[in-house]
Amino acid sequence: MYGPGDVRVVDAPEPRIEQPTDAVLRTVVACVCGSDLHPYHSIEPSEAGRSMGHEMIGVVEEIGADVRTVTPGDVVIVPFVFSCGECEFCRAGLQTSCRFAGLSVPTGAGGAQAERRRAPFADGTLYRVDVAEDDERMPGLLTLSDVYGTGWHAAVTGGVAPGKDVVVIGDGAVGLLAVLSARQLGAERIILMGRHEARTDLGRRYGATDVVAARGEEGVAAVRELTGGFGAHVVIDAVGHLPAYEQALGAVRAGGTVTRVGVPQYADAPLQRVQFTGNVTVTGGVAPVRAYIDDLLPGVLDGTVDPGAVFDRELSLGEAADGYRLMDDRAALKVMLRP
Template identity: 85%
Template sequence: MRAAYMYGPGDVRVIDAPDPRIEQPTDALVRTVVSCVCGSDLHPYHSMKANAEGRSMGHESVSVVEEVGADVRTVKPGDVVIVPFVYSCGVCDFCVAGLQTSCRVAGLAHPTGAEGAQAAYRRIPFADGTLYRVDVAEDDERMPGLLTLSDVYGTGYHAVVTGGVAPGKDVVVIGDGAVGLLAVLSAKQLGAERIVLMGRHTARTDLGRRYGATDVVAERGEEGIAAVRDLTNGDGAHVVVDAVGHLPAYEQALAVVRDGGTVTRVGVPQYADGPIGRAQFTRNVTITGGVAPVRAYIDELLPGVLDGSVDPGAVFDRTLPLDDAAEGYRLMDDRAALKVMLRP
């Protein structure tokens, strides 16, 4: 099969990889309908240690079930399924509580080996607890929106849910990538009064306004902090979303959150240490967020995608064949594309 592998910084190749197969009775074999390049894929694209064997890439997809193991009960061949980016058993106490990212059986299991989503086929462990069946055809025009439910829409929603967004609250979203934009959409859905998007790319911030941003702040550093505080009556925002993951974004979040407010981080941190001491303690600032258990949010978010009342799939501004995955990485790294969808 064809699959995208990364061999080092800037080195993505689409190769002929071994076909996956059923290995455990709880596995499913799926054929990819759509996958994509994620902003978090750009982190290893910049810093991965060179590896002659390569690393299978991708963690977001909508697929069709081709084969199932003997113990799989909830999906069957021919089903269209959303594949969340973390595997989960579906029956342990954490999964039942909606925290599939802490599954006692799967752990924080991501695709490994030949199981990345940027590939024609994948083996999915724990199929019953991981896969989410959707009653659509594989050529459904809503496929881009369904694809966002495997990660970025659920992650943006996780940011505002853990941040406690509610009617009457002011929200700042730092980062105009797909997760940041879908955090804007999610904040609007939860009734935020003012939503400030901090971003510098007009095409993206225009989409942010369409999703519900009331204000856009392009400045960074002290100028950006002053602009946000001016918009929030000098106090700062009740909830600040860090959808970037770099230390300057986190520091900016702390600077624009109001006393008693919440900073929620869903951008994967690219730093080991950051401010968390007395300054936050004395201001009663809550730090939350984390890896989004997107499987838990599909029930709530799927109806809006299916009935067309929301359009999270608009974050995909470029579609390429899987064989052009390297070009997709380049476009996103150059900020020439917001999010690239791949079709085998």
């Protein structure tokens, strides 16, 4: 990505082993994420460009001398944050705060929207799955690299449980998979706030009991009417823009929880008196999806859940710019890319 709206497919140097803990991967599938649209709108133009993408399934082609958990030929899920697997944060299941990789340490790995990629900290990051490259479940497996784990993180940090009313703000892939996750965790009423019918229909399939198309004060009023005037126990902001967060604070009940998993596109956000006087918990954050794969993978493999249904378009890597445009125009929910 060279600037706002400027996505190009270019030749790049072949990745190679740089550290003994590295692996080199060949991409099986990758995709465009909703969070990729934020820089698509506002990235600072540059002549060098930024290698894009953070969701992929790959095949291990080469490993460094110290790699023990994967071997060439393995199919692997590649979580969107690299992690060492051994530091105190990784052991606690917070791989996004890994001391040696995580979100804060540049790895130079390059983006996932590429034919090949170097994977640092292969043992702590890559998750081997016993499937063929052409497995029909590949779309569902790809969601485990980010969006399904992020939706699950939203529901878990929000404390979703049987008997609780849940609101999900946003009908993108993360919001829809937050609906699925809330249903899996036992929520009985799940209100999806979105206005794109094809997406909200999928939300109903995933377990939404109600759909509210209105936004702002009108949307908050509709949620409160559906919840007996109290608001929801859990409100998930899967958007990341300030109006969605303010809407979440308006829709949550006293003693409830607002959980944010949409990447915030604002520097500061008010907590407001409603948070203080209502004893509202605000939580969420970047999902440590590596920690959730053990829990989520079985359902994908046995077909009891279908998170891969969020992919409604498939393009080649050479058509990546079209994928961004389709998602930005809301002509596609989520675009899968194949080499």
